[in-house]
Amino acid sequence: MSFSKILAVGLLAGVALFGPVTGAYAQTASLASLDEAIGARDWARADAIAAQLDAGAGQGDVMAAYAASVRHALNGECAEAVVLADLVIGAVPFFVPPYLVAHRCYSDLGQRDMAAARLGSLQAILPEGPERDVVSQMLQNAQSQGRPVFSGYFTMAPSTNVNRQTGEDTIDGGVWGPGQIPEDARGQRGVLFSLGGSMAVELARNQAVSVSGVLRTDIRFSTADEVFEPSFTAELPVTFRIGETAQAVVAPYATLGFADDGLERTEAGVRSGLSLPLDASQRLAFDLRLAAVDRPLDPGRSGLLADGAVSYSTSLSSSTNVTTTARAVYNHTDDDSLRTLVGTLRARVDTLLDNGLALGVEGTIGQRWHWRPAPFQLEDQVDRFATGRIEASHRDITIGPLMPSIYYEYTNSWSDNVFYDYESHDIGLTLRARF
Structure with missing residues (x-):
């Protein structure tokens, strides 16, 4: 397949798959007509549709x-294409297709750092989930080009209840009367530190699979328990396209987790993600992780x-995106009294204000079922x-x-087990990467 065909397919897939697309354009069916005209290389029609969209949106000639x-990129004029793509990214940073144009053309110009930077910015605007996993894998490939790529992170989170324990000091013992809850079983103020790093290298790639x-x-360390918990993971991510629009990641992995007492956990399994387009501004995403877990200290x-x-994402306006996610986690332990099922629903709104301030608001509700009675x-x-x-x-x-991002999070848990009230x-x- 020629470069022009690959790019055309990639751009159309990117509009539908990697959204979110700015809402001012997503609210009209003409966006699909623009995509169709670009795919057919009917530039006169594409220019006319683009002019109508710009007139309606009132944001300039975006x-x-x-x-x-896109026209310059398909004609092999990448120097011109990246200038225009970058202008669009600067004007409407939540509009995804120009990131893909810039990435492809910077790669063809031999400017690998710039190509990787555009993928890093794209990664920054996408919410957590399989779509961002796909872009992260593309970023690793763009950076490595057959050589190792290193990355790291560090977070510090002060908390009024860092160990997520009860806020009560007594327990109702029924006919036995009230009992005292030990101090070390109650919630404690503290700080959670997390840090880590990774090394990735591309092993193989063709037009459809990498x-x-x-x-x-x-490494995790909490001032509440003062225990270092390092873990080490090896994985083999495979990224590939399904049809002309869907993207998927499948990654077998193995993890070793340690605590001060030695090996605390081994985990081996596979994680996968799939993104499916609904239209130019909406998409569905799925992810699934299956693993076998061994805990030698607690068999x-x-x-x-x-x-x-499963998550659903859409755009509400030119600078506002909404993502809703439903998740279920089932822990099938060898001791059936320790089995749990957790279901959560999450909604997140991200918006970019005209002055450059980016805000994210997220709410989650959930329920956990245990296979045992409360005390x-x-x-x-x-x-x-x-x-x-x-x-x-x-x-x-x-x-x-x-770009540093500061957050505040409030959690409230209530249960028929006092130890889970906090x-x-x-x-x-x-x-995160600047966008």
Whole structure:
């Protein structure tokens, strides 16, 4: 397949798959007509449609510049294409297709760092999930080009209840009367530190499939229990296209987890993600992780793990995106009294203000079912929880190529087991690629 055909297919797939697309354009059927005209290389029709879209959106000649960037890219004029694509990215950073144009053309111009930077920015605007996993894998491939790529992270999150334990000091013992809850079983103030790094290298690639090898280490330390918990993971991500629009990632992996007492957990399985387009501004995404877990220090908690989710994303306006996710996690332990099923529903809104301030608001509700009664109860234990989170960052506040993001998160858990009743207030700082 020629470069022009690959690029045309990639652009059309990107519009539908990798959205979100700006809502001012997504609300009209003419966006599909623009995509159709670009795919057919009917530039006169594409320019006319782009002019109508720009007139209706009132944000300048954004779609005209986008159509022109694709035309230059398909004609092999990448120097012109990247200038226009970057202008579109700067004007409407939540519009995904120009990132793909810029990435492809910077690669063809031999400017690998610029190509990788565009994928890094694209990764930054996508919510957590399989779509961002696909872009992350593309980024690894763009950076490696057959050589190892190293990355790292560090987070610090002060919390009023870092160990997520009860806020109560007594338990109702029924006919035995009230009992005292030990201090070390109650919630404690503290700080959670997380840091880690990875090394990735591309092993093979063709037009439809890429294979990489990844080694990763993660370290967790909480001031509440003062225990270092390092883990080491090896995985083999395979990224491929299904049909002309859907993208998928399948990654076999193995993890070793340690605590101060030695080897605490081994986990081996496969994670996968699939993204399917609905139209130019909406998409569905699925992910699934299946694993066998062994806990030598607590054999009853060994067993099988199944973690699956489906998400729906859409655009509400030119700078606002909404993502909703339903997730279920089933832990099938060898000791049947320790088995749990957790179901959660999450909704997230991301918006970019005219002054460059980016805000994210997220809410989660969930329920956990246990295969055992709560203490001094006859029926199986059920926990319910809710979490609210707000994040803020600014496009002009950066640390090198990274943009710091600060968040506040509130969690409330209530249960028929007093040990699962708690509240927490967390503040944290994260870093992400500038977009």
